[in-house]
Amino acid sequence: MAFHRAPGRHRRPTRVHRRSASLAGVAGLATVGVMGSFASPAGAAASGSPQPESQPDVGGTDGGGTDVGPARTVVLGDSLADSLTDQASSQAGAAAEAVAAEQADERARAEAAAKKKRQAEARKEAAEKARQVRAAEEQRAARAAEAKRAAAAGYVSPVEGSYVSTQYGAGGGMWSSGTHTGIDFHASSGTSVRSVAAGEVVEAGWGGAYGNNVVVRHADGTYTQYGHLSSLAVSTGQHVAPGQQVGLSGSTGNSQGPHLHFEARGGPDYGSDIDPVSYLRQHGVKL
Structure with missing residues (x-):
């Protein structure tokens, strides 16, 4: 039996209509599974339903072949969804990689800045240490030069490289006269104590409040005294x-x-x- 295209209302759907029909077919297939409605005429006959002599061509070719529109729509819809999903995943991955790369760059910049700061601080510290070493060496050289000049003049400091820690004439209850009758030189226990000039030892031994002490008489008639010694190195009458x-030096007496x-x-x-300071400076x- 031949199939004839009916005129009028059974015209071939336009492209817009075909696209709408395809989309509607996809939605229907996703929810109620209407693939069975597009079964072949033989399948329809087997089910016992009456079949019309002719059907409108809604998805086939102009030649009137079998309708494959819904199946094609399902394939195209799945492909499009997978493509969009892959594209979204790729974009999300690229965004995450960009964020991670930016964070890595930021960490690298911070580490580089911290390293540069540490290096600058290390250079500054090294320069300060070098300056301190130079200053200490200059001080030692100056003191040595002063000691040589004083020795050439016949007088030296009683403690080399030391300084006066308590001045002459300082007041306080520690001294029986109420004032300090000498000067104190800073010296740890066991530091060498020297005679400031040539002379004769007139006392070497215990001196009461002075502890172990030595007294030297010099050629100009002056005397020098060295008190609180931990040990003595000379004896009375020695030049x-x-x-x-x-x-x-020590802390006796x-x-x-x-x-x-x-x-x-x-x-x-x-x-x-x-005044011991004036006395030494005069010499x-x-x-």
Whole structure:
């Protein structure tokens, strides 16, 4: 039996209509499974349903072949969905990679800045240490030069490289006269104590509040005293040269810690003290 295309209302659908029909077919297939409605006429006959002699061509070719529109729509819809999913995943992955790369760059910049800062601080610290070493060496050289000049003049400092920690004439209850009759040189226990000039030892031993002490008489008639010694290196009647060791510093007698108590006197008796700093400076010793 031949099939004839009916005129009028059974015209071939336009492209818009075909696209709408395809989309509608996809939606229907996803929800109610209407693939069975597009079964072949033989399948329809087997089910016992009456079949019309002719059917409108809604998805076939112009030649009137079998309708494959819905099946093609399903394939195209799945492909499009998979393509969109892949594209979204690819874009999300690219965005995540870009964020990770930016974070890595930021960490690298921070680490580089921190390293640069540490290097600058290390250079600054090294420069400061070098400056301190140079300053210490210059001080030692200056003190050595002063000691040589003083020795050439016949006088030296009683403690090499030290300084005055308590001035002459300082007041306080530690001293029986109420004032300090000498000066104290900073010196840890066991530091070498030297005679400031040539002379004769007139006392070497225990001196009461002075502890172990040495007194030297010089050629100009002045006397120098070295007190609170931990040990003695000379004896009474011995002649000493400028810079010769007379003992080691300590904290014997009336003392609150290791140091050297140094006095200069105009005579042999207590109370004839003179300013030790002026005395030493007059003889070329710089303090």
